[in-house]
Amino acid sequence: MAKYTIQQAAEISGLKIEALRYYEREGLIRDVHRLPNGHRRYSEQDIQWIEFLICMRDSGMPIRDLKRYVDLCYQKGTGHERCDLLEAHRDAVEVQIAKYEAYLARIEDKIAWYRERLPRRTEQDEANKKE
Amino acid sequence: MAKYTIQQAAEISGLKIEALRYYEREGLIRDVHRLPNGHRRYSEQDIQWIEFLICMRDSGMPIRDLKRYVDLCYQKGTGHERCDLLEAHRDAVEVQIAKYEAYLARIEDKIAWYRERLPRRTEQDEANKKE
DNA sequence: TTAAAACCTGTAGTGCGCTACAGGTCAAGC
DNA sequence: GCTTGACCTGTAGCGCACTACAGGTTTTAA
Numbered sequence: 652m653a654k655y656t657i658q659q660a661a662e663i664s665g666l667k668i669e670a671l672r673y674y675e676r677e678g679l680i681r682d683v684h685r686l687p688n689g690h691r692r693y694s695e696q697d698i699q700w701i702e703f704l705i706c707m708r709d710s711g712m713p714i715r716d717l718k719r720y721v722d723l724c725y726q727k728g729t730g731h732e733r734c735d736l737l738e739a740h741r742d743a744v745e746v747q748i749a750k751y752e753a754y755l756a757r758i759e760d761k762i763a764w765y766r767e768r769l770p771r772r773t774e775q776d777e778a779n780k781k782e
Numbered sequence: 783m784a785k786y787t788i789q790q791a792a793e794i795s796g797l798k799i800e801a802l803r804y805y806e807r808e809g810l811i812r813d814v815h816r817l818p819n820g821h822r823r824y825s826e827q828d829i830q831w832i833e834f835l836i837c838m839r840d841s842g843m844p845i846r847d848l849k850r851y852v853d854l855c856y857q858k859g860t861g862h863e864r865c866d867l868l869e870a871h872r873d874a875v876e877v878q879i880a881k882y883e884a885y886l887a888r889i890e891d892k893i894a895w896y897r898e899r900l901p902r903r904t905e906q907d908e909a910n911k912k913e
Numbered sequence: 914t915t916a917a918a919a920c921c922t923g924t925a926g927t928g929c930g931c932t933a934c935a936g937g938t939c940a941a942g943c
Numbered sequence: 944g945c946t947t948g949a950c951c952t953g954t955a956g957c958g959c960a961c962t963a964c965a966g967g968t969t970t971t972a973a
Contacts (some may be wrong), residue, residue: 656949656950657949659952663910667931667932668950669931670930670931670932672951673930673931673932673951676929679851683877688939688940688950688951689938689950689952690788690939690950690951691948691950691951691952695917703892704858704889706885706888707890709881709929710882710885710886710889711886712928714929714930714931715929729898730900731900731903733896734893737892737893737896741886741890741893742891743887744882744885744889745886747882748879748882748883750840751841751875751878752879753885754837754840754841755841755872755875755876755879757837757839758838758868758871758875758923759833759872761834761868762865762869762872765864765865765868768861769861769865774863782819787919788920789920790944795949798961798962799920799962800961801962801963803921803922804962808960817920819921819969819970820920820921820922820969821919821921821969822920822921827940838962844960845931845960845961846959847960
């Protein structure tokens with residue numbers, strides 16, 4: 652059940668060990684199993700939960716809001732409220748994507764502008780390109 | 783030509799006055815016209831440039847990288863290099879959008895999961911929803 | 914004439930999300 | 944038995960992108 656050391660959990664999730672401990676301190680990760688010597692052992696579910704946290708955080712939810720969601724997860728009868736939060740976040744992510752797409756279009760315009768104006772690359776340019 | 787006060791530039795761009803001055807200190811905005819008393823007057827081009835900066839910043843380019851790009855803009859014969867930077871950034875934005883879309887799908891799955899499991903909202907729930 | 918508004922410079926502080934460090938425990942291998 | 948390494952806690956520090964503040968000048972309006 653609880654089979655991963657903190658190092659392994661870090662490797663799997665991509666978070667650093669320090670960040671895992673930080674999340675736990677902040678209350679985002681809870682009830683991690685401990686060996687008698689106090690070492691953490693993460694279960695498969697812990698890993699899944701961590702990946703969910705990463706999803707939420709990387710899609711723009713601040714730690715504080717995520718904390719509020721997690722708090723709800725530890726209270727019974729808050730299903731609707733949690734779902735509302737998720738839906739609000741989904742909407743925010745959609746808005747974010749739309750913004751990124753608008754920025755992308757603008758950047759592409761600028762690239763096109765350069766392409767029209769720029770003389771062909773010389774061999775020297777190519778050599779300098781360092782790719 | 784140079785017609786906007788810093789306050790107006792802030793209103794138009796959505797940046798705060800302090801941020802405009804900060805960007806100037808950092809070298810992202812240059813050659814802003816000054817009245818004899820030292821007050822800034824932004825031109826239409828300044829505004830456009832500021833909006834470009836915001837586009838780059840909000841699409842994920844760190845100030846430091848943006849600074850490097852701006853530095854190139856003040857050096858002749860760097861067109862190709864600038865274009866390369868823009869293309870690299872465009873690629874990064876595309877990757878970012880793809881990530882956001884994956885996160886979005888995951889969030890939607892979770893919402894669907896809740897929807898399947900959750901009993902219908904009671905009137906009390908609706909009243910608590912505070913929308 | 915004086916008070917308020919808008920601006921200036923320079924520097925210090927803030928909030929976020931980690932990240933690093935100090936000082937310690939414990940188990941395994943040489 | 945001693946070192947190494949992975950872990951622990953608690954606290955301090957960092958990097959980024961602002962943001963606020965102190966202390967000043969100048970213009971405008973009452």
